[in-house]
Amino acid sequence: MRTNRIRTIALAATALAATLSLTACGGEDKAMGTKPAGAADTAAPAATSTDDKAQSESDAPEAGKPETQTVPAEGKHAGGNGDGGNQGKKPKTTPNSEAAPAIATCTPKNSRVKVSSVSRPxxxxxxxxxxxxxxxxxAYYAPFLRFDGAQAVYPVLDDSKPQAVVTLAPGEEAYAGIALLGEPGENEPVESDNLGVIMVDRNNQSKGESTLKLPAGTATDGLGFVTYWQSDVENALMY
Structure with missing residues (x-):
């Protein structure tokens, strides 16, 4: 009986010593900042500063919103070869120096004028x-006319202005109609012998005068008119 009791006390002392040893080891690990093998990692994540968080959020693209892209320079197409496939190009403007020169004016030096009577009108x-x-x-505008060297030129009928200036190739003709009288009874007709025909340039300035012999018995009361130069006889005599 005594032997069993001594054995029991010895076992209890051994168990107590083992317990004290384990407790001492745990305390040493905690004091040294180490963790026992198999222990769970319960350390909290490092704290993030407010500035770091704001910077991180600003760098990330907003959900559902495309990232901002740099706009290409004017005249260049993004992803193209630099000329933008002719995108954004302005149409070429022809300098004034390349404009076609004005056509020469028909004058007494390069043309001939004649006057003739007609049956109608x-x-x-x-x-x-x-x-x-x-x-x-x-043949620009209308000719300036002077009956018998009158100072004032004959009236021009504005309604006869054509859509375009009449241009004559060598040998071609243009026509103008002359109405000799206005409303009957307003002025007494006076006979004239000669007619001065003044050709004008594109600025409606005189470029020389030709003096023509009028058909016998030509009389005018000064209330008639002359038309613009026309490309055909019918248009010249329709007024």
């Missing part, structure tokens, strides 16, 4: 200008 004459030069010329 009555009290009308027909002027014809012919390009006698070797290059094109333009």
């Amino acid at each position: 009555i009290n009308h004459l027909l002027l014809t200008v012919t390009n006698t030069g070797s290059t094109n010329c333009a």
Whole structure:
């Protein structure tokens, strides 16, 4: 009996010593900052500062919103070869120096003017200008007319202005109609012998005068008119 009791006390002392040893080891590990093998990692994540968090959020693209892209320079197409496939190019402007020169004016030097009587309409004459030069010329506006050297030029009918200036190749003709009288009874007709025909340039300035012999018995009361130069006889005599 005594032997068993001594054995029991010895075993209890051994168990107590083992317990004290384990407790001492745990305390040493905790004091040294180590953890026992198999212990769970319960350390909290490092704290994030407010500034770091804001910077991180600003760098990330907003959900559902495309990232901002740099706009390419004007005239260049993004992802292209630098010319943008002709995108953004302005149309080329032709300098004034490359503009076509003005057509020469028909003048007494490169053309010939004649006057003739017509049966219809009555009290009308027909002027014809012919390009006698070797290059094109333009019959601008209407001719200035002077009956028997009068100071004032004959009235021009504005309603007869054509859609375009009549241009004559060498040998071609243009025409202008002359109405000799206005409303009957307003002025007494006076006979005239000669007619001065003044050709004008694109600025409606005189470029020389030709003096023509009028058909016998031509009389005008000063209330008639002359038309603009026309490309055909019918248009010249329709007014």
